[in-house]
Amino acid sequence: MSETNTIQIQEVTKSFGKKVVLKDINFDIKEGCIYGFIGPSGAGKTTLVKMIVGMDIPDKGFIYLLGKKMPNLNILQQIGYMAQSDALYMALTGKENLMFFASLFKLDKTEKQKRIAYAADLVNLTADLNKRVSAYSGGMKRRLSLAIALIQNPKVLILDEPTVGIDPELRLSIWTELLRLKNEEEKTIIVTTHVMDEAEKCDYIAMVRDGSFIATGTPRQLKDQYEVNSLEEVFLDAGRKVQ
Numbered sequence: 001m002s003e004t005n006t007i008q009i010q011e012v013t014k015s016f017g018k019k020v021v022l023k024d025i026n027f028d029i030k031e032g033c034i035y036g037f038i039g040p041s042g043a044g045k046t047t048l049v050k051m052i053v054g055m056d057i058p059d060k061g062f063i064y065l066l067g068k069k070m071p072n073l074n075i076l077q078q079i080g081y082m083a084q085s086d087a088l089y090m091a092l093t094g095k096e097n098l099m100f101f102a103s104l105f106k107l108d109k110t111e112k113q114k115r116i117a118y119a120a121d122l123v124n125l126t127a128d129l130n131k132r133v134s135a136y137s138g139g140m141k142r143r144l145s146l147a148i149a150l151i152q153n154p155k156v157l158i159l160d161e162p163t164v165g166i167d168p169e170l171r172l173s174i175w176t177e178l179l180r181l182k183n184e185e186e187k188t189i190i191v192t193t194h195v196m197d198e199a200e201k202c203d204y205i206a207m208v209r210d211g212s213f214i215a216t217g218t219p220r221q222l223k224d225q226y227e228v229n230s231l232e233e234v235f236l237d238a239g240r241k242v243q
């Protein structure tokens with residue numbers, strides 16, 4: 001693992017109307033590590049990842065990704081983003097969706113074909129690639145969205161609840177692949193999740209509640225610090241302390 005910061009979040013605050021959704025967040029994300037943003041619905045996870053990707057702008061503070069202040073269109077090729085709701089072309093087939101998104105990036109023809117085959121295989125969609133997306137189940141659409149996030153071989157992967165609606169077997173194989181991408185290709189990965197056993201697989205965790213990071217560290221550090229055996233207990237204890 002390198003010590004380079006791929007993402008720096010500095011004093012980020014964001015409100016919608018009168019509601020402060022993120023309060024003065026400071027956090028560094030190191031290259032080649034998996035980070036989990038864990039927290040209940042409405043905690044502010046999606047708002048934060050959207051600002052990291054550059055789809056929204058902080059009211060106060062800054063986000064730097066690969067040394068560039070976000071938002072920055074020039075580094076979109078380096079960011080694979082999987083949103084919480086699927087943004088797919090329903091009338092097109094899975095393959096056509098992958099081809100469309102691949103065409104947004106600078107990839108030569110052979111590379112494009114290779115990436116499409118790799119991404120489809122990873123999410124177990126190869127056999128269904130010629131079906132229209134309108135005929136896909138919810139889980140298949142999530143899997144296609146994940147394949148799209150990987151299509152241009154980005155350095156940074158930002159995945160908003162990537163395994164919701166995905167069966168346990170495929171969930172496991174997706175995690176195996178995320179760990180491989182980290183270990184062998186030094187990808188930096190952010191995952192938001194409600195699932196504590198997924199949090200255990202992350203190198204670092206930020207527990208988010210009411211717009212603040214209430215606890216951060218490795219899973220081991222957090223359990224030791226709170227003297228408990230599970231991340232669920234850490235989350236509950238950390239939540240009680242800030243009340």
Ligand SMILES: Nc1ncnc2c1ncn2[C@@H]1O[C@H](COP(=O)(O)OP(=O)(O)OP(=O)(O)O)[C@@H](O)[C@H]1O
Pocket residue numbers: 016021039040041042043044045046047048084
């Ligand atoms: N565009 C918006 N306009 C107004 N309020 C918003 C907007 N986007 C998010 N919010 C509010 O900001 C808060 C944080 O939402 P966010 O989607 O970031 O939470 P989350 O932690 O990702 O939750 P979930 O796990 O349900 O996705 C919520 O109260 C939400 O209603």
